[in-house]
Amino acid sequence: KAGVTQTPRYLIKTRGQQVTLSCSPISGHRSVSWYQQTPGQGLQFLFEYFSETQRNKGNFPGRFSGRQFSNSRSEMNVSTLELGDSALYLCASSLTAASNYGYTFGSGTRLTVV
């Protein structure tokens, strides 16, 4: 059974650019969540998608957005990149939204903004 797949693994972007990250959940999982990991702030929730609808959003500016497709694959987009957006972005999937049984994480996308 394939795990959660995130692409690309590494990205280097310039300030002001935009970036799109992709996540393919485990087959059959319909919920996808995104987290940002930085040394200073730790792991912070970005948003959760289920059945192509954003169910929840964390405390991030509107430059951070996402979407989910009918096959449950998800993308997140960051516009007008800032140096502080440099982070490891982790995607997690679960069978349903509001899961009390844990989430399976991908290996992440390491974004560096220069």
Place this chain on the structure above:
Amino acid sequence: GDSVTQMEGPVTLSEEAFLTINCTYTATGYPSLFWYVQYPGEGLQLLLKATKADDKGSNKGFEATYRKETTSFHLEKGSVQVSDSAVYFCALSVLTGNTGKLIFGQGTTLQVKP
């Protein structure tokens, strides 16, 4: 609000030593509790979980018991190996209606020396 506090690291142990990583939480309602592990350059792996008070989660020699009276979920292992060197994250799930998210502690780095 809901939060998780972990003991500060790094924790350095010799192989075969006993491990305890403390985790306490603050939550409204009755969250599920998790321990995740992150190896260098990788995403998060679910190590163990407990969904209700007095549950004991266990996996690969690691154990943690959900203690509602002390709001704790301490991670223990009787004999650590060099391969256990990683960052360990305690987390709780917050469910609101039809959505949920994980709230993480700041992580504890474990280094096991031969």
